[in-house]
Amino acid sequence: MLGLAPDAASAKAGGKVAEPAKWGDAGCDGEAVWGECQGSGKSAYRACAELAEPAFRCSCPSRKFPCKHVLGLLLLWSDGAVGAGARPEWVREWLEQRRQRAEKAQEKKAVTAAKVKDPKTAEARERQVAAGVADLDQWLRDQVAHGLAQAEKAPYRLWDDAARRLVDAKAGALAGQVRSLAAVPRQPGWPGRLLEEYALLRLLVTAYGRDDLPGPLRETVRARIGFTQGQDEVLAEGQRVRDRWCVIGSRDTAQDQLTTRRVWLRARSGRPALVLSFGAPGRPLDASLVVGTELDAELAFYPGAQPLRALVAERYGQAVPGVPDGTSVQGFLDEHAAAVAADPWLDRLPAVLEQVRLARDEQGLWAVDGDEQSLPLRLADPWRLLAVSGGQPVTLAGEWTRQGLRALAAWHADEGAVIL
Structure with a gap:
């Protein structure tokens, strides 16, 4: 429940509100939980939550969502302190309004999907995207031809203008990749990194123009350009x-x-x-x-x-x-090599390292396995991980990128799972 809080202050305030004495007319059923919390004014605040989404509503003036009253109500419910009851009229009205909005959204979604599947609409978008990709190809050629030195002091609009043209061409995912390049010249060793990013984009542009790609690779290329599948389609047709x-x-x-x-x-x-x-x-x-x-x-x-x-x-x-099954550093590197061989544009992959200890040197923190192989760790605040491990081996999970392993969670024999 605390994971729903918009910030730490809201979570703390919600904990203070989670007292049965502060609530009246509280109840729940299989779909929703509700109650009235006495505030500083004359009238009590009416708070309720739909449990499936989850979705929330409260009559208080707070701009935070969910507010402390909803959080307090959910904490009480999760502790079993809210008994079953019949829904008040104001809860029934809110749930009915949500159902009607959901039906309208579904109808609108169906109309949009029909337009996307219309051959003329699809062909028009293909032409727009193709023109945008061709423009990016020329832009990449110009950047390399003019040399990378200009990028160090180039304004943000150098990349933003190129990204905007891609947005206009309906290639949103590709636009995001171009826009992110603005941060590269501010990093150590940026010339090699920027050239690598330009090369990967050129590879993507070239791949998009080919008709002989294997089906799965073509799907990868189209997704990275900006052609997306709806959730309903994935649920119906996905593996x-x-x-x-x-x-x-x-x-x-x-x-x-x-x-x-x-x-x-x-x-x-x-x-x-x-x-x-x-x-x-x-x-x-x-x-x-x-x-x-x-x-x-x-x-x-x-x-x-x-x-x-x-x-x-x-x-x-x-x-x-549960504790995940991990692998050695070499085992993960083999997994990563196979993944990049299948998708050259892969920029992140999860890693679970088993029985690793932490080591520190002048370059930073490392995860070292029993074979003395290691991976660099990226942690703004390493002290929590150092305290949890206590010098002992742990199972460590994280997100591997080109900059190293961003640790996300660790499992210790005594402490269990610890979120980093």
Whole structure:
């Protein structure tokens, strides 16, 4: 429940409100929980939550979402302190309004999907994207022809203008990759890194223009350009894999007024998966996958040469605490090499290292396995991980990028799962 809080202050305030004496007319059923909390004014604040989404409502003037009253109510409910009851009229009205809005959104989504599938609409977009990709190809040639030295002091608009043209060409994913290049010249060793990024973009542009790519690789190329599949289509047609999935890490990032939550899973068979959720800043994201738990579930994967992104299609039973199966450093490097061979544009991959200890030198912190092989760790604050390990081996999970391993969670024999 605390994972739904928009910030630490809201979580703390919600804990103070989570007292049965402060609530009246509280109740719950299989779909919702509700109650009235006495505030500083004459009237009590009416708070309720739909449990499936989750979704929230409160009559208080707070701009935080969910507010402390909703958080307090959910904490009481999770502790079993809210008994079953009949819904008040104001709760029934809110749930009915949500149902009607959902139906209208579904109808609008169906109309939009029909337009996308219309051959004329699809052909028009293909032409727009092709023109945008051709423009990017020429832009990349110009950057290399003029030399990279200018990039060090170039204004942000050098990349932003190119990205805007791609947005206009309906190639949004490609635009995001170009826009992110503005940060590269501010990093150590930037010339080699920038040239590498330009080369990967040129490879993507070239691949998009080919008609003889294998089907899965073509899906990967189109997804990285900006052609996306809807969730309904993935659930209906995507490859489904049932396994016991350990939730090994979660990370939120904010960009362009959108917060993205990446939740990494690893199956007992060793297969990785990535579940994404999106929301406006301050709005709650999907919190149903809890780091340190394991669930028996069927996942539907988006198509691609190295399928990672997936949707949870079906759950079988409740999640339980679990420790993921890890591998050695060499084992992970072999996994990463195979993944990059399938998808050259892969920029991150989950790693679970088994029985690693921490070592520090002048270059930073390292995860060292029993074979004395190591991977560099990226941690703004390493003290929590150092305290948890206490010099002893741990199972360490993280997100591997070109800059190193961003540690996300650790499992200790005595402490259990610890989120970093």
